[in-house]
Amino acid sequence: MNTSGNPYKNLEKASVLQEARTFNETPVNARKCIQILTKIIYMINQGEQLGQMEATETFFAMTKLFQSKDMMLRRMIYLSLKEMSTVANYVIIVTSSLTRDMTEKEDSHRGPAMRALCKIIDVNEVQEAVNNDNIMVQYHALGLLYQIRRTDKYAIRKLIVKFSKAGFRSPYAYCFLIRIAANLINEEGEETDSPMYDFIDSCLRHKNEMVIYEAASTIVSLKCVTPKELSSTVNVLQLFLSSRKPVLRYAAVRTLNKVAIQYPASVTASITTLLKTGNEADVDRLMKQISSFLSEISDQFKTVVVDVIKSLCQKFPRKHTVLMTFLSNMLREEGGYEYKKAIVNTIISIVEENPEAKEADCEHTSLATRILHLLGREGPRTTTPAKYIRYIYIRVILENAPVRAAAVSALAKFGAASEDLLPNILVLLQRTTLDQDDEVRDPMNVSLSSLERLLHRYTIEPTTKPFDVRSVPVEAVPVEQPKDISIGVDLPRSGIESKTNREDTYDEQLSAIPEFAHLGPIFKSSLPVDLTESEVGYVVRCIKHIFSHYIVFQFDINNTLNDQLLERVTVQIDGSAEGFEVVHYTPCQVIKCNDTGTTYTLVKLPDDSSAVTGTLACTMKYTVKDCDPTTSVPDDEEGYADEFVLEDIEITVSDHVQKVLKPNWYYKIIIFYFSFHLMFIIECVKKIINYMGMQACERSDKIPEGKASHALYLAAVYRGRHDVLVRAKMALDGTTVYPGAQAITMQLTIRSTDGSAVQVIASAVE
The missing domain is CATH 1.20.58 (Methane Monooxygenase Hydroxylase; Chain G, domain 1)
Structure with a gap:
């Protein structure tokens, strides 16, 4: 080989691959293996094509070189793996060796190993990492996937849709996915009806606070969001304001500040929450802050502020001056009825609950009358x-x-x-x-419903007398109708149920009975009185209806027995000794098992106008039919007569007297005088009112503690529409009757347009 030229110029692929078998030798010859790896890299860079089988065999042989600790050899291994990863099969098997090198303390191994791993790893492996249980692995795997696909908008959209449905364990991954979705919305100009926005909005309901805040902060920063979509975000931030974690409170305030700049109405609820969660020292400052943006929001949001001020005054009663001033200023400003109504309700509530706050310009009639009523009461x-x-x-x-x-x-x-x-x-x-x-x-202090009813009767009945307003009851007493009541005649049930006044209901019931139609309007109806014990088989209650010259006794009978049926039920009254005359009985035709029925007895009052009290003996008479407890079918068609003795009925003075309120009682003329000595304790006032059945005037029924004398003023209308006024002056005479009781001297002064009424009232305390 020419040493002055390129030593790898004439390399042959077959010979180099043959030399690569040296990688299988043990021990590893690092120097020789480095030279062979250099030749392989050179051939690949020169464009030499390796077959898939050849590359795979060589790649597997290279993996055995990880046994060597030689630094230079390890670097060549990393380079060779990266070059052959695109040609060889099953390169994934080397990931364990590379992962081990990544976790070693040797810095020279970690970097190259990580780069080699990124080169050979498959995208599917990244997707598997996204499903890892480790939250940081999920986060980084998602980041890597985004970097791989960031140039493909469609792939990014699929990525968001996929993982928004599948979900993550990692809150960091959720936050990153929210940011990806926000970028896509802003870049593509999408609206709030897109799946990307729906995903971000759904994250507001995530269980992790980091994800919730990231979603809220992202929605606030979106260009397409409107005040309507901000409502849910503001609600979430509002909850963060009351969190125990300072970082959440700080983050919420910072984000709400952004909202307040662009959408002051949307942040109203959160600002008012600051009032709820703040302390007493912050009230003045917060009220000034609210005043700065109050003119920019609608009446609907102003009403929210008013409601919060109401709760704030309950929490900090000493701040009522600041809050009342604020409400007064709001009341002077322009606004609708509901807004002004909320202010007035709040002011009334503050005045009623805080005695120190008792200090009104209004264009609404109903509100003005309420304010005047409040002033008159307080x-x-x-x-x-x-x-x-x-x-x-x-x-x-x-x-x-x-x-x-x-x-x-x-x-x-x-x-x-x-x-x-x-x-x-x-x-x-x-x-x-x-x-x-x-x-x-x-x-006039009258019941409107009763006034209308009596006026209607006055117009349809022939009479020459003028209408008497004293026939109108002073107060309407609600009544609960007993269920499934059967009486001797058919009554218009719908008419009865439509009334809320007790006298009105009784009047319609009695008017439906022909024998009672001529009696006229009811003067007074008593409260129900039990004539039997509640444990007996027949439970009877009596109601006394007082007319000008008659009394109608209404008996409500409850048959608690499940094996007896009652027919032709009446209550016989014996009042001859007292001067009372029985005129008519209206029987109840049938009272089934576990059912209630009503019978009436008409009694004429004595001719002597002063004889108005008495005790009447009562006996219930009826026909009994035994019946099957399960079917309630009578065993015998005939039955047998029976009777049941009831407790006596007491007729007292209070039955003939109707309470009425007479203002300025003291200025009425007094005519009759009576003096009595009564042996009562401090309960004397209550007993007099109870016996006479009259109305206390000028708050004279309230007795200051420690007083040795007192004057009680009473007013009423006596049967026959006669006004009655009573003044009772009481004083302790210093005589002790028995331990805990002192003698009381009372001077009783009575005035009435009817002399007999005076005698009757006086007899109540004799």
């Missing part, structure tokens, strides 16, 4: 109620009829609660008597 209880009167009276002068009426009612409440203000308020109220609107002139 204003008299403040330390200086007089300062509210001017504001309320201005409404009487300037506003429309509904607001004026509400203002008049509010002024009346101030006068009723304060003797000092009463003379001045009376002067103001007298000016309203000439108001052009009846709603302002004649405010």
